[in-house]
Amino acid sequence: MSQFFELLLSGMMLGCIYGLIAMGFVIVFKATNVVNFAHASIVMLGAFLVAKWHGSLGFVGAIAISAVVCAAAGALLDLVFIRPLRRRGAGIDALAIITIALNILLGTQLIRMVGNDLLPSGAPWGAKTTSLLGADIPQARLVAAIVAIALMGVFFLAFTRSDWGVAMRSAASDPEAAALMGIRLSRVAAGAWAVAGALAAIAGAFFVSFPAGGVSNATGLLALSAIPVAVLGGLDSTAGALVGGLLIGVAQQLTAGYQDNLAFLGRGLSNVVPYIVLFVVLLWRPSGLFGTREVTRV
Amino acid sequence: MDEVAEQSGRRRPRGDEPGGAFLAVTDLNVSYAGVRALRDVSLSVGEGEIVAVLGNNGAGKSTLLRAISGTLPLQRGTVDSGSIRLLGKRVVGLDPAGVVRMGVVQVPEGRRIFGDLTVEENLRAGTFGRVGRKGVGAAYERVFALFPRLRERRRQRAVLLSGGEQQMLAIGRALMSDPKILLLDEPSLGLSPQLVDRIGDIVRQINADGTAVVLVEQNAAMALKIAHHAVVLEVGSVALEGPARELSATSEVRERYLGIAGEDEPRTITAEPIKRVTSGKRSPRPLGIQDLTVRFGGLLALSAVTLHVEPGSTHAIIGPNGAGKSTLLNVLTGVYVSSSGSVDYGGSELTRMRPPQIAGLGISRTFQNLALSPTSTVRENLLLGRHRLSKAGFVSAGLRLPAARRELAEQTRIVDGIGELWGLGEVIDAPVGALPYGVRKRAEVARALCAEPSLLLLDEPVAGMNADESAEMARSIVQTREALGISIVLVEHDMPFVMGLADRVTVLDFGKVIADGAPRDVQRDREVLRAYLGFAEGSHESGEEEPPVSAPDAAQEKGETP
Numbered sequence: 001m002s003q004f005f006e007l008l009l010s011g012m013m014l015g016c017i018y019g020l021i022a023m024g025f026v027i028v029f030k031a032t033n034v035v036n037f038a039h040a041s042i043v044m045l046g047a048f049l050v051a052k053w054h055g056s057l058g059f060v061g062a063i064a065i066s067a068v069v070c071a072a073a074g075a076l077l078d079l080v081f082i083r084p085l086r087r088r089g090a091g092i093d094a095l096a097i098i099t100i101a102l103n104i105l106l107g108t109q110l111i112r113m114v115g116n117d118l119l120p121s122g123a124p125w126g127a128k129t130t131s132l133l134g135a136d137i138p139q140a141r142l143v144a145a146i147v148a149i150a151l152m153g154v155f156f157l158a159f160t161r162s163d164w165g166v167a168m169r170s171a172a173s174d175p176e177a178a179a180l181m182g183i184r185l186s187r188v189a190a191g192a193w194a195v196a197g198a199l200a201a202i203a204g205a206f207f208v209s210f211p212a213g214g215v216s217n218a219t220g221l222l223a224l225s226a227i228p229v230a231v232l233g234g235l236d237s238t239a240g241a242l243v244g245g246l247l248i249g250v251a252q253q254l255t256a257g258y259q260d261n262l263a264f265l266g267r268g269l270s271n272v273v274p275y276i277v278l279f280v281v282l283l284w285r286p287s288g289l290f291g292t293r294e295v296t297r298v
Numbered sequence: 299m300d301e302v303a304e305q306s307g308r309r310r311p312r313g314d315e316p317g318g319a320f321l322a323v324t325d326l327n328v329s330y331a332g333v334r335a336l337r338d339v340s341l342s343v344g345e346g347e348i349v350a351v352l353g354n355n356g357a358g359k360s361t362l363l364r365a366i367s368g369t370l371p372l373q374r375g376t377v378d379s380g381s382i383r384l385l386g387k388r389v390v391g392l393d394p395a396g397v398v399r400m401g402v403v404q405v406p407e408g409r410r411i412f413g414d415l416t417v418e419e420n421l422r423a424g425t426f427g428r429v430g431r432k433g434v435g436a437a438y439e440r441v442f443a444l445f446p447r448l449r450e451r452r453r454q455r456a457v458l459l460s461g462g463e464q465q466m467l468a469i470g471r472a473l474m475s476d477p478k479i480l481l482l483d484e485p486s487l488g489l490s491p492q493l494v495d496r497i498g499d500i501v502r503q504i505n506a507d508g509t510a511v512v513l514v515e516q517n518a519a520m521a522l523k524i525a526h527h528a529v530v531l532e533v534g535s536v537a538l539e540g541p542a543r544e545l546s547a548t549s550e551v552r553e554r555y556l557g558i559a560g561e562d563e564p565r566t567i568t569a570e571p572i573k574r575v576t577s578g579k580r581s582p583r584p585l586g587i588q589d590l591t592v593r594f595g596g597l598l599a600l601s602a603v604t605l606h607v608e609p610g611s612t613h614a615i616i617g618p619n620g621a622g623k624s625t626l627l628n629v630l631t632g633v634y635v636s637s638s639g640s641v642d643y644g645g646s647e648l649t650r651m652r653p654p655q656i657a658g659l660g661i662s663r664t665f666q667n668l669a670l671s672p673t674s675t676v677r678e679n680l681l682l683g684r685h686r687l688s689k690a691g692f693v694s695a696g697l698r699l700p701a702a703r704r705e706l707a708e709q710t711r712i713v714d715g716i717g718e719l720w721g722l723g724e725v726i727d728a729p730v731g732a733l734p735y736g737v738r739k740r741a742e743v744a745r746a747l748c749a750e751p752s753l754l755l756l757d758e759p760v761a762g763m764n765a766d767e768s769a770e771m772a773r774s775i776v777q778t779r780e781a782l783g784i785s786i787v788l789v790e791h792d793m794p795f796v797m798g799l800a801d802r803v804t805v806l807d808f809g810k811v812i813a814d815g816a817p818r819d820v821q822r823d824r825e826v827l828r829a830y831l832g833f834a835e836g837s838h839e840s841g842e843e844e845p846p847v848s849a850p851d852a853a854q855e856k857g858e859t860p
Binding site for chain 1: 371419
């Protein structure tokens with residue numbers, strides 16, 4: 001039982017990180033209607049930069065600079081690739097496929113730079129664990145969960161209360177009407193990409209910290225699990241990103257923890273489980289847990 | 299009325315006198331992908347004026363507004379030549395946000411409110427076009443004073459508002475940036491007559507507060523009543539212009555845009571007989587609806603509705619916004635599930651069937667907001683309507699086997715014939731998305747007819763059309779019924795249109811049948827006058843009253859633009 005509780009708790013903490021990654025994904029989708037597959041490699045970029053710079057800047061300093069760089073990278077992707085194509089009439093399907101291509105390009109470059117190394121994130125908590133309600137929890141994960149929840153809270157408030165949030169939701173609801181009200185769509189879009197990039201960097205740094213070994217050439221692939229998380233929660237719901245993250249984090253930890261009992265299903269089930277959970281949930285709710293149903297007029 | 303007369307009688311400065319006009323559009327040419335949409339259009343709006351822009355669907359009214367508001371690029375349109383000046387400054391080339399900051403704000407057609415934002419957030423979004431934050435509080439006060447309903451419902455999500463309230467929110471949202479010029483695109487579209495009058499009063503009041511207004515309207519009667527000056531567009535050019543009072547007196551405008559053809563002429567529609575294109579036997583059966591009730595959560599959308607449609611008759615269902623008309627059609631086609639009651643079509647119980655099975659019985663419908671694929675041609679859309687009658691399977695059609703090819707040729711012949719009858723012959727190869735709204739509406743009906751129905755359900759076939767176009771639609775509907783002998787159920791807003799067309803009329807209000815009978819009798823029913831036109835006992839004060847919107851209608855009204 002205590003093993004189950006420990007797995008549940010660590011699964012939830014992993015889930016918070018997933019939720020944070022998925023939230024960036026959701027923000028871009030909400031604001032610009034683009035399904036941004038390149039988000040996974042921006043997560044890896046963020047983690048990679050933190051691993052590179054923590055020696056000179058310290059862990060927190062490296063995260064801050066990495067977040068700035070990733071925000072710029074996100075905005076740049078929007079400016080250079082998405083906006084010109086959209087202006088020429090590319091649909092959301094074409095734009096999604098462009099982001100897959102960007103993900104492959106950026107991911108390949110990062111893999112080349114990482115090589116076969118395992119670059120530690122430099123998180124100051126190392127492999128230390130803390131006893132929480134009788135379960136041993138890695139300190140890095142605990143901090144990650146706190147940071148993730150705090151950031152999500154801040155963004156929830158920004159969404160609902162700030163001018164930025166209202167402008168973004170207006171643009172998401174009806175871009176043409178928003179433009180007619182004087183909202184600059186290009187600014188809203190670039191802002192969303194930048195915010196998503198910054199969130200990806202922060203999440204990435206924690207994603208590769210203990211119990212993960214560090215940035216490896218598989219980090220980008222593992223971060224792709226955030227896509228089922230976002231779809232599962234409902235592509236346009238920030239609350240869904242968190243709940244989806246928790247679900248998938250727990251499912252992944254449990255399948256990894258009870259791997260021996262599940263051996264008949266083969267090894268490495270925990271990497272597949274996000275997609276299995278996604279499949280089951282979508283059968284039950286096709287627009288995800290919190291997604292707004294496509295309203296078609298009849 | 300006096301002040302209107304006085305202002306419209308005054309000599310106005312024209313666009314070519316610099317500094318005279320507030321907004322001056324000069325020799326504007328606009329095209330979409332090489333197709334010319336506006337030709338040398340000039341328009342000038344003086345300070346504090348209301349200028350009405352009238353014309354048929356596809357005449358270029360919306361294009362003109364788009365050119366002014368800078369949203370043409372979003373529709374892939376370009377300004378080829380000509381100029382638009384606001385207080386002498388060029389507007390062409392600015393993005394929409396730039397135009398808003400110069401003081402020109404457009405209320406888009408179909409309201410386009412932000413449905414999942416609250417009323418207050420919608421208004422807040424309207425403030426982002428202001429140049430400074432000063433005066434925001436006063437702007438809220440002005441809008442709430444103009445529309446007290448919005449203050450009451452400020453915390454609600456906008457999608458839950460009724461159609462009329464949504465229009466008020468759309469106007470209020472635009473006023474939040476204190477525009478010098480307000481561009482209104484079809485503000486009365488889809489509203490009941492009493493609300494149309496109210497919108498007219500509101501526009502007048504906004505104008506009296508010092509905002510110039512450009513009013514694009516399908517409802518020429520309302521627009522000409524409140525405007526100082528009017529311009530009539532025809533096929534992209536200015537056909538007529540002048541003071542609104544003078545224009546509304548010309549016989550051309552009276553006949554074509556006001557639908558006044560001599561009052562004593564009875565409004566029965568006669569039509570030339572037409573040849574049948576298809577040979578399929580149509581045997582319309584009686585349709586009986588008994589105690590039909592539909593609930594959405596706690597909301598009663600239809601309550602014990604009972605009505606009978608005789609085979610081969612035209613039966614109209616009318617009622618104000620949110621009365622349950624579209625809900626009824628959706629139950630008939632199996633899209634909504636009824637809570638209780640029965641719908642019998644010649645012995646088949648429709649409430650237990652799924653949409654494809656119902657279509658299989660020969661019941662076919664059109665959609666209020668058009669359900670055509672915009673990138674496919676008219677012919678392809680019509681062929682889709684014959685899907686039920688096609689025999690070629692996936693494999694034989696995919697491999698283009700001879701049998702499938704023969705069938706396609708035959709289907710194409712039928713479809714072209716039906717298209718011809720509905721005046722679509724010339725545009726049969728054009729993508730639907732490029733056609734004017736009125737033509738698309740006709741294509742929508744033609745598509746439904748391609749399924750060779752014995753019962754045709756029409757959902758607001760003349761919504762958004764002017765008098766001219768609805769008369770043509772009425773003629774085509776009569777022709778079709780005469781030739782095919784099918785039953786037609788017609789859901790409509792436009793009472794006069796229905797009266798000349800239907801054999802029997804059922805009036806819904808709040809989901810209940812409040813009258814049922816011959817058009818002549820229903821028209822005089824006191825209950826109907828009160829509910830639908832809002833003026834029994836001569837009480838104009840009840841203009842505030844609006845039925846609560848039913849859940850499905852609210853969702854429908856969200857995306858009114860096709």
